[in-house]
Amino acid sequence: MTRAVLADTGPLYAAIDPDDQHHARAQAQLQTLADDELSVVIAYPILLEAYTLIRYRLGSGSASAWLEDVRTGSAWVNPSPQDYRDAAALVGRFPDQSITLFDATLATLASRLGLSVWTYDHHFDTMRTDVWR
Numbered sequence: 001m002t003r004a005v006l007a008d009t010g011p012l013y014a015a016i017d018p019d020d021q022h023h024a025r026a027q028a029q030l031q032t033l034a035d036d037e038l039s040v041v042i043a044y045p046i047l048l049e050a051y052t053l054i055r056y057r058l059g060s061g062s063a064s065a066w067l068e069d070v071r072t073g074s075a076w077v078n079p080s081p082q083d084y085r086d087a088a089a090l091v092g093r094f095p096d097q098s099i100t101l102f103d104a105t106l107a108t109l110a111s112r113l114g115l116s117v118w119t120y121d122h123h124f125d126t127m128r129t130d131v132w133r
Contacts, residue, residue, distance in 0.1 A: 004039040004075070005132045006110050008119035009102065012042070012050040016066055017058060022120055029118065038132075040074040040118070043109055047076060049102050083108045090127060099123045 014022035015030055033040060042050075047070070055063035079087075087104035103121060107129040110117050116132035117124050124131050 003037060004041045004115055005033065005118045006077075006106060006113070006115045007040050007042050007046060007074070008106060008117055008121060008124075009046050009050045009053060010120040011118050012046070012070075013053050013057075014120070016054065016062065025120075033118075040070075041115065042070060042074050042076050043106055044076060044078050045102050045105050077109065077113070079105050079109050080112075083112060094126060097123060097126055099127065103127070 010022065011026045011029065014020040014026035017023060020026075051063055051067055054066050083105060086108045087101055090104040090108060091099050091101060100123075103123050104127065106117060106119075107124060107127045109115075110129055116130040118132045
């Protein structure tokens with residue numbers, strides 16, 4: 001795989017919503033990713049989560065435009081069945097945290113692929129996932 005980062009929902013959403021508190025940060029980081037020639041890879045569960053969030057918060061037009069943009073501007077990857085099983089076990093190791101199965105799946109996938117995660121979520125630090133900053 002080329003040099004890449006796995007995207008979490010937070011920065012994907014923040015990049016398109018000008019009212020999001022992380023919008024300027026996400027926009028600047030997109031530029032840094034491009035300058036550093038790092039590809040953005042989106043796992044299918046994150047694609048679904050981000051699309052749904054955009055659709056409910058910004059409307060179907062914004063969601064459709066975003067989907068077209070990421071369809072042509074990013075790679076997509078499907079977690080394996082084992083990634084999902086490992087993610088379920090990972091969630092169970094942190095019962096006192098509000099780690100979602102989306103995040104645990106992304107952390108598991110990142111570990112398997114040897115990629116950093118582009119995220120604003122502190123739970124990835126808790127899971128000891130390499131975070132792209």
